[in-house]
Amino acid sequence: MLRKSDVTDLIYEKKRLAGLTWASIAEGIGMSEVFVTSACLGMNALPRDKADKLVINLGLPQEAGVVLAEYPTKEWDRTVPTDPCIYRLYEIVGVYGPTLKELIQEKSGNGIMSAIDFEMSVDKVPNPKGERIEIRMSGKFLSYNSW
Missing domain, CATH: 1.10.260.40 (lambda repressor-like DNA-binding domains)
Structure with a gap:
């Protein structure tokens, strides 16, 4: 199996x-x-x-x-990643996560960006200072309910 x-x-x-x-x-x-x-x-x-x-x-x-x-169980290792590429993404969220949260909520209200109704792309972009990597994420905004 x-x-x-x-x-x-x-x-x-x-x-x-x-x-x-x-x-x-x-x-x-x-x-x-x-x-x-x-x-x-x-x-x-x-x-x-x-x-x-x-x-x-x-x-x-x-x-x-x-x-x-089959539906996956979405679990991953919770230790700090050591692979340099994955670590940089982890670092970006650590450094810019609070900023992104503030900006998302300032623009859309109290809620989150969905990773279910979500699209992402990765592209290589030429730049005079050296190639850049562009990661584009688009997720539906989900507002928190009040009751």
């Missing part, structure tokens, strides 16, 4: 051996690069038809389609 972590390992292997990118894998099933990558890493569920298409495209065992479509 395959687990999400097993399927992730299989996908990494197929991706490496075939010289694929996350963008090409996502394009092959007609979905967003960020969402498909997240699902392949076990943090989201693909619609069953898209999971089955990914299985065919990568030559994975059929059972992998069932696993890719």
Whole structure:
């Protein structure tokens, strides 16, 4: 019986051996690069038809389609990340989190940005000072109820 972590390992292997990118894998099933990558890493569920298409495209065992479509348990290690790329994102939230919260609430009221009704993209942007990475996040505003 395959687990999400097993399927992730299989996908990494197929991706490496075939010289694929996350963008090409996502394009092959007609979905967003960020969402498909997240699902392949076990943090989201693909619609069953898209999971089955990914299985065919990568030559994975059929059972992998069932696993890719299963609802995930969204847990992660709560220690400070040591991978430099992930740590920088952690640091950004630590430094700018209170600022973002203030600005979101000043502009929209008492509430939060949804990570459920949510889209994100990652792009490389040319810059005279050196390449930049642009991360765009768009989430529905959810206001807190008063009762």
